[in-house]
Amino acid sequence: MMLLGTQNINSRNHLEIGGCDVADLAAEFGTPLYVMDEKAIRDKCRAYKQAFAREYGDVDIAYASKAFILTAMCALVDQEGFWLDVASAGELYTAKRADFSMGKVIFHGNNKSADELEMAVEYGVKYVVVDSFVELELLSSIAEDAGKTQGIMLRCNPGVDPHTHRLISTGQEDSKFGFNIRNGLAMTAVRQAVAAKGISLEGLHCHVGSQLFDITPFTEAAPVMANFIRQVGDETRVEIEVLDMGGGLGVRYLEEHNPPSVAEFAKIVSESVITAVAAAGIAKPRLILEPGRSIVGEAGTTLYSVGPIKEVHIAEDPGVRTYLSVDGGLSDNPRPALYDAVYSAILANKAGNEPTKAYTVSGRHCETDMLIPRVLLPEAKTGDLLAVQTTGAYNHAMASNYNRFTRPPVVFVMDGKAELVARRETLEDLVKCDVVPERLVKDSPKV
Numbered sequence: 001m002m003l004l005g006t007q008n009i010n011s012r013n014h015l016e017i018g019g020c021d022v023a024d025l026a027a028e029f030g031t032p033l034y035v036m037d038e039k040a041i042r043d044k045c046r047a048y049k050q051a052f053a054r055e056y057g058d059v060d061i062a063y064a065s066k067a068f069i070l071t072a073m074c075a076l077v078d079q080e081g082f083w084l085d086v087a088s089a090g091e092l093y094t095a096k097r098a099d100f101s102m103g104k105v106i107f108h109g110n111n112k113s114a115d116e117l118e119m120a121v122e123y124g125v126k127y128v129v130v131d132s133f134v135e136l137e138l139l140s141s142i143a144e145d146a147g148k149t150q151g152i153m154l155r156c157n158p159g160v161d162p163h164t165h166r167l168i169s170t171g172q173e174d175s176k177f178g179f180n181i182r183n184g185l186a187m188t189a190v191r192q193a194v195a196a197k198g199i200s201l202e203g204l205h206c207h208v209g210s211q212l213f214d215i216t217p218f219t220e221a222a223p224v225m226a227n228f229i230r231q232v233g234d235e236t237r238v239e240i241e242v243l244d245m246g247g248g249l250g251v252r253y254l255e256e257h258n259p260p261s262v263a264e265f266a267k268i269v270s271e272s273v274i275t276a277v278a279a280a281g282i283a284k285p286r287l288i289l290e291p292g293r294s295i296v297g298e299a300g301t302t303l304y305s306v307g308p309i310k311e312v313h314i315a316e317d318p319g320v321r322t323y324l325s326v327d328g329g330l331s332d333n334p335r336p337a338l339y340d341a342v343y344s345a346i347l348a349n350k351a352g353n354e355p356t357k358a359y360t361v362s363g364r365h366c367e368t369d370m371l372i373p374r375v376l377l378p379e380a381k382t383g384d385l386l387a388v389q390t391t392g393a394y395n396h397a398m399a400s401n402y403n404r405f406t407r408p409p410v411v412f413v414m415d416g417k418a419e420l421v422a423r424r425e426t427l428e429d430l431v432k433c434d435v436v437p438e439r440l441v442k443d444s445p446k447v
């Protein structure tokens with residue numbers, strides 16, 4: 001069995017996270033419930049800071065908030081001395097609500113709206129990562145009109161294959177993101193940025209992909225970026241001071257997964273950049289990293305109550321499958337449907353029992369929403385508690401109200417204490433944006 005972070009099996013044979021018995025958490029907060037292991041998150045933040053400080057020196061680590069964002073999460077990473085990567089007005093607004101220092105915020109997106117750019121300039125974010133020529137012009141006029149100079153990075157496409165799922169691959173040449181270095185578009189963007197009013201080109205950015213177990217794409221991207229920094233210096237006399245290498249480190253979803261540790265990742269990325277800048281003959285830039293999944297992924301566990309358990313008997317193949325239905329599914333975790341994502345689970349109220357039976361864990365949406373196609377568990381009964389592991393990243397953040405399900409609450413657990421950081425949505429929340437035209441109001445005389 002795989003136990004992550006502070007997960008443990010206690011004397012009641014129950015799964016415990018952050019010193020909290022998950023059966024008690026389910027009784028107090030209901031299910032489904034997202035449980036975030038605060039110590040595990042803080043440990044990851046510290047591992048990143050220490051490893052990169054040791055291996056590289058001048059580094060800022062920005063948490064990629066798209067992985068999991070709540071006001072409390074912004075406050076937590078702020079306490080850990082992190083920067084923040086946001087990619088929408090909503091993420092930026094959440095950061096503002098957390099009173100996150102805007103001088104440590106990086107604003108991303110391949111199609112930011114004028115409203116979002118105005119908001120970023122007004123808030124005074126440190127860098128807008130410009131992703132298109134349209135955005136370059138728009139941002140320049142917005143900042144100029146506001147009488148400000150907005151710091152920018154240019155998102156570059158290094159033309160590197162990240163060897164991960166196609167939907168989370170971004171660094172290859174055929175991508176909607178960034179300016180292609182090889183075909184010269186990135187250099188054109190640099191020239192336009194240097195000539196534009198209201199903006200100041202300070203850095204270059206690339207992000208090759210997500211859930212990477214193989215760090216080779218970083219070692220391939222580093223020389224491309226370093227050579228481009230030199231080319232920019234040679235052709236425009238602008239010295240690029242900041243290099244942002246994005247996020248991407250993978251996490252453990254299954255026991256057999258073996259992603260590189262943060263220390264290994266920091267060593268290889270740092271060495272690649274140091275070697276590449278030396279070879280390119282340029283000054284060592286300040287480095288920025290933007291990890292998301294590897295900060296929160298393994299720290300999250302989703303608790304579900306087990307509902308009906310059905311043996312499927314097909315005449316030709318009896319007992320072919322046992323469906324174990326849980327009280328959530330596609331709406332709280334769309335990743336299996338999106339990416340064929342894989343997960344491990346623990347029968348949390350019988351955590352130490354021998355896993356003897358294969359189950360198919362399905363959700364309760366109006367389609368075949370399978371959370372886990374096959375997992376070995378102890379003999380399960382309706383009313384048991386199922387803990388699906390490694391659900392901290394891109395789960396709550398990607399949750400929806402499909403079938404008008406209310407989104408589950410989130411608790412932070414640490415040192416035996418559980419604190420609500422997002423309450424469960426109510427039925428009233430679900431209808432609060434609905435508008436009924438007068439002619440559709442029941443018994444309206446106008447019909």
Ligand SMILES: Cc1ncc(COP(=O)(O)O)c(C=O)c1O
Pocket residue numbers: 064066067085108207209210211246247248249290291292293294
């Ligand atoms: C620009 C950028 N930075 C950082 C990240 C975070 O990646 P990860 O969660 O894999 O660390 C992403 C994820 O898509 C991204 O697009």
